[in-house]
Amino acid sequence: MFHMGWFMGTGFGVYNWNQRWSGNVSQDVGNPQLFVDMATSLERAGFSYMMLEDSSVLPNVHRGTFESSVKNGGTIRFDPVPLIPFLTAATKHIGIVATISTSFYHPFMAARLFSTLDHVTNGRVGMNLVTSSNKSAMQNYGLKDLIPHDERYARANEWVDVVKALWDSWDEDAVLMDEVNGVFADHTKVHTVDFEGKYYRSRGPLNTIPGPQRHPVICQAGGSDVGREFGARNADTIIAAVKGVEEMKAYRDDVSERMIALGRDPKDVKVLFLISPVLADSKAEAEEKNAAMLKASAANIDAQVAGFSYFTSTDWSKYDYDAPFPDLSKNEGHQSTMNDFARSGATIREAVTNHRTQESVPLIGTPESIAEEMGEYMEYAGGDGFLIAKPVTRQNITEIADGLAPALRKRGLIRPSYEHSTFRDNLLAY
Ligand SMILES: Cc1cc2nc3c(=O)[nH]c(=O)nc-3n(C[C@H](O)[C@H](O)[C@H](O)COP(=O)(O)O)c2cc1C
Numbered sequence: 096m097f098h099m100g101w102f103m104g105t106g107f108g109v110y111n112w113n114q115r116w117s118g119n120v121s122q123d124v125g126n127p128q129l130f131v132d133m134a135t136s137l138e139r140a141g142f143s144y145m146m147l148e149d150s151s152v153l154p155n156v157h158r159g160t161f162e163s164s165v166k167n168g169g170t171i172r173f174d175p176v177p178l179i180p181f182l183t184a185a186t187k188h189i190g191i192v193a194t195i196s197t198s199f200y201h202p203f204m205a206a207r208l209f210s211t212l213d214h215v216t217n218g219r220v221g222m223n224l225v226t227s228s229n230k231s232a233m234q235n236y237g238l239k240d241l242i243p244h245d246e247r248y249a250r251a252n253e254w255v256d257v258v259k260a261l262w263d264s265w266d267e268d269a270v271l272m273d274e275v276n277g278v279f280a281d282h283t284k285v286h287t288v289d290f291e292g293k294y295y296r297s298r299g300p301l302n303t304i305p306g307p308q309r310h311p312v313i314c315q316a317g318g319s320d321v322g323r324e325f326g327a328r329n330a331d332t333i334i335a336a337v338k339g340v341e342e343m344k345a346y347r348d349d350v351s352e353r354m355i356a357l358g359r360d361p362k363d364v365k366v367l368f369l370i371s372p373v374l375a376d377s378k379a380e381a382e383e384k385n386a387a388m389l390k391a392s393a394a395n396i397d398a399q400v401a402g403f404s405y406f407t408s409t410d411w412s413k414y415d416y417d418a419p420f421p422d423l424s425k426n427e428g429h430q431s432t433m434n435d436f437a438r439s440g441a442t443i444r445e446a447v448t449n450h451r452t453q454e455s456v457p458l459i460g461t462p463e464s465i466a467e468e469m470g471e472y473m474e475y476a477g478g479d480g481f482l483i484a485k486p487v488t489r490q491n492i493t494e495i496a497d498g499l500a501p502a503l504r505k506r507g508l509i510r511p512s513y514e515h516s517t518f519r520d521n522l523l524a525y
Contacts, residue, residue, distance in 0.1 A: 097481070099500070099509055100142060100146055100332075100334070102146050102369060103147045103148055106175050107178045111486045111488050112167055116489075124168075124171075127181035129487065134182040136497070139500075140496040140497070140501075141504065142496075144190035146194075149195075150170075150172055150229065151199065151227070153231075154401075159410065163398060166398075169398075189219065190219050193220075193221075193222060194222075194224075195225070197226055197251040198247060199236050202295055205222070210261075210262060213307060220308075220311050220312070227247070228247075229241070229405070249321075250294045252325060255313070261300070264287070268284060269285055269304070311519075314330060323353060327364070332522060333366045335369065336484075344478075366480075368476070368482065369454055369481075370454050371454040372459070372495075373459045374460070374499060375460075385459050416447075418442060422437055462499045469508065470506055
């Protein structure tokens, strides 16, 4: 059996504005209901978690204007954290992961917030840790410039140490709730943390009590060397966008080797790979649907390239779209994503038109054929599951939750039901 998750690529934002099948977007924007419907559907489908991407910037790097950011609504983001209780109030089992920047949240604030959420959600919350790769986002928080890539990860490692120390500032048996003797908690089992690091200081203890998970789940997606090391050291689940089944296998093996070197058991991290399946009633129909999608994205190339401008804080409109990918391997933003394209030798136009960036293996067919392929890929790669990376529309949700998931379940590839009450326990169950 493997895990299924959904990567919500524009977080608590706008999906497919002004497109067929996107529903009443004007009523859904900023409204929890679409995502509540999604959570109940994915729980019916046995999904382990939903992951809400996030960023804190409205980019204007591409062509030096906000046009590509706001014209299609694609970079609008509401804060994902307030959405979490709506999703968990409507469900009983599925985990909800929201993205948190280690560069912007003080560790005490994050530890307290997620300890609170652990209670509110009854043990079903997780945080996706990112270091934030955008200069304008840094400036929104008052920093002058981007913190260099590797230093962001050095800070992030220390950040996690402070957060975990704060979560552990109350011993397991500190809370007594002894009504007979009138003792809520034993004060001898609550400790200061007195963390003094290179980047952070925190006194502690937390003024919350430990939640059902004690340590909410940590998710991570960094693909560079230091990013992978960070994931192997700190994460409970890693999400990866690599190219092809060989790279999937190599990625899982790499995470396992790093974990062993760090004294962790590789089974304690679940590695999920991004996929974007194209489903239809027949293989031919699915191929047709895929061709139409690629044609639509080719017709809108500038909007796609604007995404690269954002990832690298570099205006890509100045490049020739028919020349090979520029070498931006040393950019201080998303290194691994750009390296993958540069290595492939593709031109910018080819990269945009032939590859959907958010899939590790292409899956085009019927629910049954795709379920079979997913089983084979997972068996070979040795990973722990897949993360759907499709726009959040009710049509896409139905295709996955009521088409693909039952086909996977019939083959015994995904869980028939949830065994445990917390997200952490359900994630680590297999
Ligand atoms: C599936 C996936 C989801 C990601 N989600 C976010 C996100 O929500 N916010 C963000 O700032 N970065 C996000 N990233 C970027 C990563 O945190 C990371 O910066 C990127 O993969 C490049 O790796 P590196 O930082 O190790 O160079 C995501 C990356 C992947 C592959």
